[in-house]
Amino acid sequence: MTRQQVLDLYFLDARHKLIEIAAFLDRVDRGSGEADFRLDAFREAMKHLADGEPKRAETILMALSDPTREPIGIAPGKGAIGAWPGRS
Amino acid sequence: MRYIEPHAHMVSRVTDDYVAMVTSGCAAVCEPAFWAGFDRSSVQGFHDYFCQLTEYEPKRAARFGLPHFCWLCLNPKESEDAAFAKDVLAIVPQFLDRPTVLGIGEIGLNKNSRNELKVLEWHVDFAARHDQLILVHTPHLEDKFKGTRLTLDVLRADSRIRPERVIIDHVEEHTVKMVLDAGFWAGMTLYPETKCTPARAVDILDGYGQERLWLNSACDWGVSIPLNVPRTALEMRRRGWSAEAVDRVIYQNPVRFLSQSPRFRVE
Numbered sequence: 001m002t003r004q005q006v007l008d009l010y011f012l013d014a015r016h017k018l019i020e021i022a023a024f025l026d027r028v029d030r031g032s033g034e035a036d037f038r039l040d041a042f043r044e045a046m047k048h049l050a051d052g053e054p055k056r057a058e059t060i061l062m063a064l065s066d067p068t069r070e071p072i073g074i075a076p077g078k079g080a081i082g083a084w085p086g087r088s
Numbered sequence: 089m090r091y092i093e094p095h096a097h098m099v100s101r102v103t104d105d106y107v108a109m110v111t112s113g114c115a116a117v118c119e120p121a122f123w124a125g126f127d128r129s130s131v132q133g134f135h136d137y138f139c140q141l142t143e144y145e146p147k148r149a150a151r152f153g154l155p156h157f158c159w160l161c162l163n164p165k166e167s168e169d170a171a172f173a174k175d176v177l178a179i180v181p182q183f184l185d186r187p188t189v190l191g192i193g194e195i196g197l198n199k200n201s202r203n204e205l206k207v208l209e210w211h212v213d214f215a216a217r218h219d220q221l222i223l224v225h226t227p228h229l230e231d232k233f234k235g236t237r238l239t240l241d242v243l244r245a246d247s248r249i250r251p252e253r254v255i256i257d258h259v260e261e262h263t264v265k266m267v268l269d270a271g272f273w274a275g276m277t278l279y280p281e282t283k284c285t286p287a288r289a290v291d292i293l294d295g296y297g298q299e300r301l302w303l304n305s306a307c308d309w310g311v312s313i314p315l316n317v318p319r320t321a322l323e324m325r326r327r328g329w330s331a332e333a334v335d336r337v338i339y340q341n342p343v344r345f346l347s348q349s350p351r352f353r354v355e
Contacts, residue, residue: 080199
């Protein structure tokens with residue numbers, strides 16, 4: 001596809017998601033109390049959006065991933081939360 | 089348009105979903121064994137579930153002319169209790185010869201714990217001893233990258249495992265390359281919030297080619313869309329893919345992998 005075709009197909013969708021992220025961050029700012037490591041991870045991952053490097057989706061997924069190799073002792077539960085606390 | 093739904097948890101879905109899938113071109117559905125949303129309290133609970141997968145659900149699908157196949161195992165969300173997992177694995181041979189069983193799955197890791205890893209190794213050994221195809225679940229979100237690497241380590245350590253007979257599911261941009269480079273098949277799961285969206289799945293197909301990749305909705309009791317495979321076909325067509333290229337990904341590829349089981353047949 002040409003860049004023009006990509007913009008024609010996806011610009012409005014991407015614009016919508018960008019504004020949703022901005023509104024989410026505004027919502028967090030308006031909230032009370034302390035945030036946790038997820039917000040730090042989110043802000044760090046967001047930097048890759050504007051760094052001009054290719055493979056942004058892969059880079060952001062890695063920024064939110066556990067990069068270690070050793071299995072953990074016991075599963076603490078069943079769910080995942082979307083960011084790795086070990087980076088903070 | 090025709091397609092295969094190679095990963096769907098139909099026991100969690102309503103009959104209308106079967107109607108929608110068939111009228112959208114679904115030619116066969118395959119159902120891996122998975123977590124029910126709660127832990128079963130006994131081996132008998134798994135026995136009943138395996139009966140549901142091999143007896144009742146194929147009959148329900150057949151009412152709509154849809155061939156239904158399944159995979160059997162103890163899923164990784166219930167594998168922290170290794171002793172219980174061993175007891176469940178012991179009843180699987182009772183079901184292996186049933187006519188719609190394709191292999192062992194969806195096995196794998198959830199939180200990447202030592203017991204999960206041990207149970208994964210048992211399942212891989214079991215599949216190798218019984219010459220079964222393998223379908224692997226990879227963990228969610230922050231655990232996926234690590235879990236995919238650990239899973240590849242387990243599979244590559246067993247010389248009996250032939251990569252072309254193993255599909256590693258739920259790959260995303262950060263895990264697809266390591267899976268394909270190791271010679272395995274890779275599945276992309278199309279979820280509205282996690283895993284891949286249709287647009288990202290087509291990006292991955294554009295970036296990594298269309299060999300050894302399939303698409304699935306993995307629809308279950310959570311937020312999921314049973315028609316996300318045909319919706320992704322629409323995404324391909326919007327980008328100018330030919331009907332033949334779409335067919336190769338959503339029909340021919342899963343047929344090629346699944347036909348390694350003599351039990352898998354589509355009209």
